[in-house]
Amino acid sequence: MEFRQIQYFLMLCDELHFTEAANKLGISQPTLSQQIRVLEDELDTPLFDRIGKKTVLTEAGMLFQQYAQQIVHQMENAKLSISDLMHHHTGTVKVAVYSTDLDNRLIPLLVDFHKEYPKTKIQIIPSVDILNEVLNNEVDIGIGLASIEDHRLHKTSLYTEGYNLYVNDQHAFSQKKIISPKELSTLQMVMYPKGFIGRDLIDTWCEANHVSIQTIMETGSATSLIKLVQENIGATIQPSQLIDYYRETGVTSIPIKDAPTRELGIFYRKDKYLSTAAHSFIIKVVALLQKT
Template sequence: MEIRQLRYFLMLCNELHFSEAANKLGISQPTLSQQIRVVEDELGVPLFDRIGKKTVKTEAGELLESYALQIIQQLENAKNAIADLANLDSGHLRVAVLPSDLDYRLTSLLIDFHKDLPNTKVQVIPSIDILNKVLDNEVDIGVGLAIQADPRLNHIPFFTETYSLYINEEHDLAMQDIISPEDLTMIPLVMYPKGFYGRDLIDDWCKKQEITIHTIMETGSATSLLQLVKEAVGATIQPSQLIESLNFPGIRAIPIKDSPIRELEIFYRNDKYLSRAAKTFMKRLEVSF
């Protein structure tokens, strides 16, 4: 069995359609069909059931897929390790991060990283679906809220912080030293939309506190939310250290009693080769927060 045949097989597993798989592979459909038959003949079992135009994996196909994915990943790891050894500072690093309130923290980190590895290309990809980007090998490492332990991943916790209420300094509550959860129910809020990590964390905390908050406007940008607060459109609930990094005069950050807490972590596939660039980035990340 050849690596090329395994790649053909995996593409068909993904597409479950001979024509589409062949097209993505840049080969003809008869060629793909013939190569799949060669693998099936070698193994002595069918890998796919063909029911009319529908293609489904057999139990043997499911089993081979799991092993083939490991084989291809290990081959990629070997190539990457050799390239890392040969090229040293060159390479390509892809990092998925939380959108909005994390991106502003990364600029100084990226500057320092570039000084260490000036020939490494870095892609920082904002995403609310970091986990699947890591699992699908679309990125090398993910940086986001702590997730449930997953045997496919390595997790590295690196930062914990509380949340505060960000409010216009002319607001009636602006001089308070601390805000109670009950106070939040009376304040019109501008927040991230539901589905954003930061918003989901707040909503889960509200359920535990048995309170309901009310939003009057939702955007996906921390900067736009703080601009709305500055213009007294509403208040917002954001990580407590956000105000230290963004210059927004006219806004106060008031601690919240029994505040929501977010834990940030780095995670990456445990079957993936971790390049020197990835290790350097992760080390920089751990000391930058």
């Protein structure tokens, strides 16, 4: 069995069409068919059923697909490990972050990281689907809700914080020391769109507290939401520590009674090779955010 045959097999699993799979592989359709037959002969069982113009995986094919994916994944780990050794920390570290309100908190860390690993490219990718991106090896590291549970992940908790109400300094509520949940219903809000984890967390809390919030505008950027509060378009509900990065902006942060909270964590696949630079990044994130 050759590694390229496994790659051919997995491409056909994705496409379930010999011609399309062959085109993506850059080989002829007869070559792909012949290599799949060789694989099936070696395993002594059909991996695909050809039903008219349709191609479907057999039960044996579905089982072999799981092992084939692991083989390819381990080969990628081996290549990354050797590249890390030979090229002195070149390469890319991809980090999915579920909320843009973390961007400013990570800037000092990114500066420090670049000084230590100037040849390593780092990508901070805002995401609302961090768990699947980590599990599907689309990113190396995820920073998101620590409540995520999966036996395939290694996870370290970072910190827990509550949510505050953010209003313009001239707003009628700006002098309040604390806001009750019911008072939120009277406000015009600017918020993340539904589907964002932060918004879903707040909506779940509102439902539990019999609170209905009314949004006048929605955007996926914490910076944009704070700017809208500055312009007195509306109020917003954001993590309490966010105010530390918007000092002297004309915005007031007010605690909410029995506020929703979030616990953040950093996680990655247990079976994924992480470069020395990636491990260093994780250590720096833990050292920075566990203090906050």
